[in-house]
Amino acid sequence: MAESLLRVRNLTTRFRTEAGWVTAVDDVSFDLAAGETLAIVGESGSGKSVTALSMLRLIPRPPGEIVGGSVVFEGRDLCQVSDAEMQAIRGNRIAMIFQEPMTSLNPSLTLGVQVGEPLVLHRGASWAAAFARAGELLGRVRIPDATARLQAYPHQMSGGQRQRAMIAMALACQPRLIIADEPTTALDVTVQSQILALLKELTRETGAALILITHDLGVVARYADRVAVMYGGRMVETASARDLYKHPLHPYTRGLLASIPRLDAPTGQKLLPIDGQPPDLARMPPGCAFQPRCHTAQPGCAVTRPTMTEARPEHWKACFIDAA
Amino acid sequence: MPHNPPLLSVEGLKVHFPVHAGVIRRRQVGAVKAVDGVSFTVRAGETLGLVGESGCGKSTTGLAVLRMQAATEGRIIFDGSDITHSNRAAMRPFRRRMQMIYQDPFGALDPRMTVADIIAEPMIVHQISTSAAERRERAQDLLAMVGLRPDMATRYVHEFSGGQRQRIGIARALAMQPDLLICDEPVSALDVSIQAQIVNLFESLQDRFGLAYLFIAHDLAVVRHMSDRIAVMYLGKIVEIAGRDELYARPLHPYSQALLASVAIPDPEIEATRPQISVTGEVPGALNPPSGCRFHPRCPRAQAVCAREEPALRDLGGQSVACHLV
Numbered sequence: 001m002a003e004s005l006l007r008v009r010n011l012t013t014r015f016r017t018e019a020g021w022v023t024a025v026d027d028v029s030f031d032l033a034a035g036e037t038l039a040i041v042g043e044s045g046s047g048k049s050v051t052a053l054s055m056l057r058l059i060p061r062p063p064g065e066i067v068g069g070s071v072v073f074e075g076r077d078l079c080q081v082s083d084a085e086m087q088a089i090r091g092n093r094i095a096m097i098f099q100e101p102m103t104s105l106n107p108s109l110t111l112g113v114q115v116g117e118p119l120v121l122h123r124g125a126s127w128a129a130a131f132a133r134a135g136e137l138l139g140r141v142r143i144p145d146a147t148a149r150l151q152a153y154p155h156q157m158s159g160g161q162r163q164r165a166m167i168a169m170a171l172a173c174q175p176r177l178i179i180a181d182e183p184t185t186a187l188d189v190t191v192q193s194q195i196l197a198l199l200k201e202l203t204r205e206t207g208a209a210l211i212l213i214t215h216d217l218g219v220v221a222r223y224a225d226r227v228a229v230m231y232g233g234r235m236v237e238t239a240s241a242r243d244l245y246k247h248p249l250h251p252y253t254r255g256l257l258a259s260i261p262r263l264d265a266p267t268g269q270k271l272l273p274i275d276g277q278p279p280d281l282a283r284m285p286p287g288c289a290f291q292p293r294c295h296t297a298q299p300g301c302a303v304t305r306p307t308m309t310e311a312r313p314e315h316w317k318a319c320f321i322d323a324a
Numbered sequence: 325m326p327h328n329p330p331l332l333s334v335e336g337l338k339v340h341f342p343v344h345a346g347v348i349r350r351r352q353v354g355a356v357k358a359v360d361g362v363s364f365t366v367r368a369g370e371t372l373g374l375v376g377e378s379g380c381g382k383s384t385t386g387l388a389v390l391r392m393q394a395a396t397e398g399r400i401i402f403d404g405s406d407i408t409h410s411n412r413a414a415m416r417p418f419r420r421r422m423q424m425i426y427q428d429p430f431g432a433l434d435p436r437m438t439v440a441d442i443i444a445e446p447m448i449v450h451q452i453s454t455s456a457a458e459r460r461e462r463a464q465d466l467l468a469m470v471g472l473r474p475d476m477a478t479r480y481v482h483e484f485s486g487g488q489r490q491r492i493g494i495a496r497a498l499a500m501q502p503d504l505l506i507c508d509e510p511v512s513a514l515d516v517s518i519q520a521q522i523v524n525l526f527e528s529l530q531d532r533f534g535l536a537y538l539f540i541a542h543d544l545a546v547v548r549h550m551s552d553r554i555a556v557m558y559l560g561k562i563v564e565i566a567g568r569d570e571l572y573a574r575p576l577h578p579y580s581q582a583l584l585a586s587v588a589i590p591d592p593e594i595e596a597t598r599p600q601i602s603v604t605g606e607v608p609g610a611l612n613p614p615s616g617c618r619f620h621p622r623c624p625r626a627q628a629v630c631a632r633e634e635p636a637l638r639d640l641g642g643q644s645v646a647c648h649l650v
Contacts (some may be wrong), residue, residue: 043515155353158607188377189601193586197600215516216546219590222595241592245349257590261549264589270527271549273520277485310579 005176005209006032006055011069013047013054016062019282023049027234028069028306034176037203037210038240041217041223043278047233048213052179056096057086074176092122095170097199099182101162105154111138111165112150118172137168141198160191166201174206181213196223217260221245229253232279232289233310239315249317251297252290288319296321327502330365330402331503331536332389332422339361339384343611356610358384361398363637370529371537373568375544375583378609380557382540386506390422391415403503422451423497424577427509429489433481433496439467439606440477443496450500466495470525487518494525498533499531506538511546523549543596544587548572551603556580559610559618566643576645579603579619617648 013025025047032038042048044148053059055071057078071078074093078086090096090130098104115137125133131150138146140166144290153161163183180199180267184192200223212224220227221241228238237250248254255274276293285291291301298321301308306318339359343350359381363477364373365392374382387393389400391407400408402418405433426432443466444459446452453459471493481489490510497505507526511519512596523546527533547554547564548568555565556577559599582603588595605622608614614621620630629648637646 021604023578152420163540188607189544189586190377190582193600194407194587194604203588216588217590218595221590221592222588224592225378245591246593258515259517260590261520261523261545262591263584263587264591264594267548267568271408271523273524274517275521278515278517318335 004031005034005036005047005074005080007072008051008055008070009070010053011023011051011066011071013050013059013064015064016307017282022281023284024053024064024120024233026234028230028233030228032177032209032211035203035207035209037200037212037223037225038232039220039227041214041220041227042230042267043215045161045232045278045281048215050233051230052096052181052211052213056090056094056179058090060299079151086124091118091170091175092173093175094177094179095175097163097166097170097178097180099161099185101166101186102154104166105162106128107120107154109153110150111152111154111157115150115165115169115172116168117263120176122173123188127272133172134168137171138165140171140202141168142262143168159187160195163187163195164198167195167202171202171208175208177209177211178203179211179213183212184219185216192219203317217256229256232284232287233281234318236290236319237315237317238308239312243312243315247312247315249311249315250290251321255293328367330401331370331403332366332538333369333399333401334365334385334389335363335401337385337398337400338396339381339388340391340396354611357560357613359388359614360611362560362562363398363563364555365378366504366536366538366564368536369534370553371530371551373541373547373554374538374540375542375554376545376557377542377583379559379607379610383508385557386424386538386540390419390424390506392424399586414511416450420446420452420500421499421503421586423502423509424505425490425493425497425505427513429486429493429513430481432493435481435491438478438480439463439484439492443494443499444468444478444482447495447499448469451636452500462496462499466498467492467531469498470495471521472648485518486514487521490514490522494522494529498529501533502535504536504538506540508540508577509542510539512543514540519546526550538545544583554613556583559607559613560635561618561646563619563647564643564645565637574643575641576640576650577619577647577648578623578625582622595649617646 004039010027011025011028014021014023019236028051040048056064112131112134115134119125135147135150143149143164163305184195204305224241227241228242229236231252258272259274274293279289287302287304291297306320308316308318311317337359338361340355340357344350345352345353352498360561376382376484388395395408396457407418423514440463443463447459453462463477472491539550551568553567554571558579564580575584603622616631617635634648635648637644
């Protein structure tokens with residue numbers, strides 16, 4: 001792999017809840033190369049969003065805390081830098097796009113102010129220069145009449161346009177890494193594909209790396225270079241997108257792929273669901289998190305927690321059982 | 325079965341929501357035409373998928389069929405009886421036979437009632453089981469039917485996961501021994517690994533009880549899996565209605581084509597070779613829908629006629645399309 005832009009090691013984040021301490025991100029490690037698109041896939045509660053928020057130190061404390069690990073970005077450990085240094089990185093070197101643009105945009109500020117603000121804050125640009133650049137950026141994300149729309153407020157725009165504006169804001173300082181957390185889940189199907197295609201095109205143009213957090217295995221197949229699958233706060237499998245879909249090794253990944261209906265599958269076949277329920281993070285089993293739902297589990301799986309091992313070249317899995 | 329009369333027949337259904345202006349002298353200034361002339365049938369034991377993006381009127385159509393939303397125009401015929409204007413008393417026997425499954429099972433279930441009470445309540449209302457013991461036993465049978473343990477009957481809804489709550493909602497609907505379930509996005513709020521469990525449950529219940537489903541959803545892969553026939557809606561109109569295999573193999577309406585192209589297939593090698601044709605823009609508001617064909621401002625193939633004249637739904641050998649260019 002090329003020189004990594006981001007190197008996450010043993011990241012662990014926990015929250016205090018009524019049921020006790022809950023480890024939402026549990027010993028997660030991964031690398032990201034410059035310009036690469038990594039999809040983090042998982043269901044609700046799998047820890048994919050908390051992983052992203054932990055990397056940016058956006059975990060509210062209390063109730064949450066990052067209890068261990070390192071996030072080395074461009075040579076610096078983000079877990080160790082000062083708050084001021086972290087602020088200089090967020091929105092500048094690393095930008096984040098959230099699921100619901102309506103809640104992450106400020107309803108009382110115009111688009112021009114919101115898209116231009118990172119340039120004023122991080123680059124010391126004048127507001128006049130920032131507005132001019134904001135107009136260019138809105139044009140680049142294909143908002144019609146971009147310059148006129150600088151005066152618009154978020155409520156005057158459609159959901160898709162708001163997400164385009166979020167992308168423009170994220171791109172303002174030419175970040176090296178964009179983290180998009182379910183960026184299109186709230187949007188209609190035909191708008192989803194427009195926004196994702198735009199995001200992919202712009203990251204390719206600017207050379208930024210992209211972490212795409214999603215639960216949609218179709219989206220992953222269409223846009224990701226590499227995939228990391230999370231379950232119960234832990235990373236269970238990581239590989240290139242092609243290898244993961246062709247040779248899924250972890251029983252959870254295999255189960256997911258078998259359980260989703262596909263447009264190109266023969267009709268009239270039963271889906272093969274994963275039995276049972278997603279894990280309760282407050283009551284995790286001692287061994288493998290997936291063991292209670294796993295058809296291939298052995299007695300040892302309930303006792304010892306599997307670590308990530310390289311089962312195929314550049315293809316890692318956290319499972320004791322050899323997949324056929 | 326095609327010779328049997330349909331279980332449900334919807335003819336020219338319109339649901340318009342008036343828009344008012346003025347404080348002192350309120351006057352109607354327009355109408356949101358949420359559903360604007362929709363016709364379809366559902367036969368006994370059949371699944372009709374109703375797909376479209378938000379605001380296309382698919383949920384309003386479902387509510388109008390159940391008479392939970394008044395129809396502005398058109399007819400709703402259930403098992404041979406016109407129920408469009410039936411009063412409460414006349415509706416009662418039909419209400420039992422048509423049940424609704426909601427997207428958010430938590431919002432649809434009373435948090436202060438035990439599961440047994442939730443399932444028994446409609447039996448009391450419709451006087452299906454008279455004694456409490458009988459209802460308790462029936463509730464336990466129903467729980468087993470939807471894949472829950474009978475001893476869960478004494479618990480409260482908050483103790484259950486999303487998938488289990490959806491099972492409880494299905495058990496409550498089944499308590500009425502319905503003929504038709506109207507399912508409004510029944511799996512879209514569930515985790516991916518749970519969706520297949522509920523989809524399979526719907527299928528096995530259909531096999532067992534001969535249920536008909538009006539399956540409203542935006543996920544085209546789930547709809548393809550579930551449905552015998554599919555109606556595609558756009559801004560209050562059905563733009564295409566066809567058998568499942570016909571629609572997915574050869575979508576004729578440009579909007580159906582765009583919808584299908586937007587769905588990514590979970591296989592990177594296939595995705596790499598698929599043409600990424602996609603429509604531009606977003607669904608306009610239903611208050612002032614575009615003239616002519618409502619899809620024409622976004623349609624890659626639109627001609628002058630499309631902005632001028634509204635295309636009628638035409639039957640092309642079992643596959644009906646509303647498009648001037650087909």
